[in-house]
Amino acid sequence: MLRRIRTILAVVAFAGITLLFLDVSGILHTYLGWLAKVQFLPAVLAMNVGVVVALLVLTLICGRIYCSVVCPLGILQDGLARLRPRKNKKVGRYTFSPEVKWLRYPVFVIFVIALLAGVGSLIALLAPYSSFGRIVTNLLRPLYELTNNGLAAIAEHYGSYAFYATDVWIRSLPTFIIAAATLIVLAVLAWIGGRTYCNTICPVGTALSFFSRFSLLKVNFDEDKCRKCSKCTKACKASCIDFKTHTVDYSRCVVCGNCIDSCEFGALKYDAPNIHRPAMDGGRRSFLMGSALVTTAALAQETKIKMDGGLAEIEDKVAPERKTPLTPPGSLSAKNLAQHCTGCQLCVAQCPNSVLRPSAGLKTLMQPTMSYERGYCRPECNRCSEVCPAGAIRPIALEEKTSTQIGHAVWIKKNCVTVTDGVDCGNCERHCPTGAIQMVPLNPDDELGAYVPAINEALCIGCGACENLCPARPFSAIYVEGHEVHKMV
Numbered sequence: 020m021l022r023r024i025r026t027i028l029a030v031v032a033f034a035g036i037t038l039l040f041l042d043v044s045g046i047l048h049t050y051l052g053w054l055a056k057v058q059f060l061p062a063v064l065a066m067n068v069g070v071v072v073a074l075l076v077l078t079l080i081c082g083r084i085y086c087s088v089v090c091p092l093g094i095l096q097d098g099l100a101r102l103r104p105r106k107n108k109k110v111g112r113y114t115f116s117p118e119v120k121w122l123r124y125p126v127f128v129i130f131v132i133a134l135l136a137g138v139g140s141l142i143a144l145l146a147p148y149s150s151f152g153r154i155v156t157n158l159l160r161p162l163y164e165l166t167n168n169g170l171a172a173i174a175e176h177y178g179s180y181a182f183y184a185t186d187v188w189i190r191s192l193p194t195f196i197i198a199a200a201t202l203i204v205l206a207v208l209a210w211i212g213g214r215t216y217c218n219t220i221c222p223v224g225t226a227l228s229f230f231s232r233f234s235l236l237k238v239n240f241d242e243d244k245c246r247k248c249s250k251c252t253k254a255c256k257a258s259c260i261d262f263k264t265h266t267v268d269y270s271r272c273v274v275c276g277n278c279i280d281s282c283e284f285g286a287l288k289y290d291a292p293n294i295h296r297p298a299m300d301g302g303r304r305s306f307l308m309g310s311a312l313v314t315t316a317a318l319a320q321e322t323k324i325k326m327d328g329g330l331a332e333i334e335d336k337v338a339p340e341r342k343t344p345l346t347p348p349g350s351l352s353a354k355n356l357a358q359h360c361t362g363c364q365l366c367v368a369q370c371p372n373s374v375l376r377p378s379a380g381l382k383t384l385m386q387p388t389m390s391y392e393r394g395y396c397r398p399e400c401n402r403c404s405e406v407c408p409a410g411a412i413r414p415i416a417l418e419e420k421t422s423t424q425i426g427h428a429v430w431i432k433k434n435c436v437t438v439t440d441g442v443d444c445g446n447c448e449r450h451c452p453t454g455a456i457q458m459v460p461l462n463p464d465d466e467l468g469a470y471v472p473a474i475n476e477a478l479c480i481g482c483g484a485c486e487n488l489c490p491a492r493p494f495s496a497i498y499v500e501g502h503e504v505h506k507m508v
Contacts, residue, residue, distance in 0.1 A: 028088045029087060032088060033091055040159075043164065045369060048402075055365060055406065061361060065409050078227050081235075083224070083227050084273070084274045100214075103210040112256070113253055130145050130222035138382070140381060142361055145222055146362070152368075153385065154201060156367060190376035191379055194385050214273065218271040236274075237289070238274070239287070239288055240287060247263065249262050250282060254280070254281040256277060336487070337392070337494055338392055341499075341500055343501035345390070347425070348505070356383075357386065360387070360411035362377070364385070366406055372397055374390065391486040391498075395487040397482070398452050423480060425481040427502070428474045428498070429500050430473075434491045435471055435472075436496065437469045445470065446488050450485065451484060456472045456485060456497075458472060474497075477508060483499050
């Protein structure tokens with residue numbers, strides 16, 4: 020019963036959080052957004068005390084059940100491990116191995132130092148939730164979008180618009196390569212030793228292991244019933260059960276229930292050791308475990324998504340060289356983003372305007388940055404601030420967003436079609452939502468001649484409408500330079 024309930028909850032959680040990264044409409048976040056907010060590291064970075072305390076209490080009561088039910092990367096490892104072929108079904112998949120302390124704790128210390136120092140690229144590489152988001156966004160989402168586009172074409176043929184086509188493109192080649200490499204490493208480790216990554220490298224698993232050692236409910240041996248058949252050890256994907264000495268390494272046990280299910284003699288139980296009380300049947304234990312998980316999930320606050328409309332598609336733009344990268348409204352500053360962002364790619368996946376993409380910079384690797392080749396940051400959209408679970412992009416109201424200056428526009432005379440082609444344009448002025456651009460005579464003495472844009476930096480919020488809709492190719496005649504710290508205008 021324990022294994023069955025754990026499996027059902029894990030499948031539901033895994034499917035839900037995967038759909039968060041795949042959703043092209045933004046509707047699912049209204050119902051499933053809490054799954055991102057109950058992830059341990061994002062909750063810590065967002066200073067979501069309620070969720071962090073609830074997860075720690077859950078660990079102190081049930082052990083590291085978070086790793087096998089809530090963490091999507093942990094569940095992915097279980098799925099990859101099951102794909103490993105077995106020539107002899109009587110031979111178990113795993114064997115007992117001692118804790119690799121020389122690697123486990125130095126990795127954790129390095130991660131904590133990176134966390135305190137704000138080294139976002141290292142955090143993104145090691146954080147389990149971020150690794151999972153990177154894999155889904157870069158490897159699975161393109162396939163999902165292609166399927167969606169195929170359904171859209173079929174529906175359109177029959178006069179239905181139940182689906183709509185979306186652009187399929189690689190947002191960052193370095194991030195794509197890292198995602199593929201991460202999946203390969205996870206698959207190899209899972210096939211060889213089950214949860215090797217989870218119990219040796221993952222910093223969240225190591226952090227929870229300090230508490231799971233003292234959990235109330237644990238997997239315990241009844242030595243009188245044990246026949247030392249070794250089936251529990253061979254079934255343990257955490258490689259933490261030594262049947263010879265009847266011991267379980269609770270710092271690595273993820274309470275999957277495989278060992279209990281495999282024991283034919285009833286020698287293993289999931290209960291509180293050394294406490295004499297009336298025996299609790301498996302159904303009641305499983306009910307309490309499920310109740311604890313549901314209670315934890317209920318602490319997360321659900322948010323609402325506002326749907327954004329379509330936008331004009333302009334191709335073949337080349338990104339300008341910005342001296343200061345652009346960070347999304349709500350991130351407050353480049354420093355705040357670097358200190359809190361886990362590089363999970365959820366904001367990148369959910370951006371309806373194709374403005375966000377992972378940074379390729381060494382210090383900010385895989386953290387979101389903005390560029391306006393495929394769209395611009397529409398004033399009526401604040402989806403990235405709504406979906407961020409780590410506090411890197413704080414929730415921002417639409418009224419506040421239209422007054423937040425993330426950068427300012429800069430005009431490049433040599434690229435402007437009015438100058439190069441001698442044609443009237445004014446696209447930038449017409450589409451500026453704040454009225455920061457006005458057309459003035461190129462030659463002040465010739466009011467009947469060509470007109471070019473003049474920018475009032477005090478009014479510009481850096482939305483990028485002018486850059487995106489500029490007809491100049493391949494470089495826009497007007498682009499947005501970022502600000503290290505956002506301002507209010």
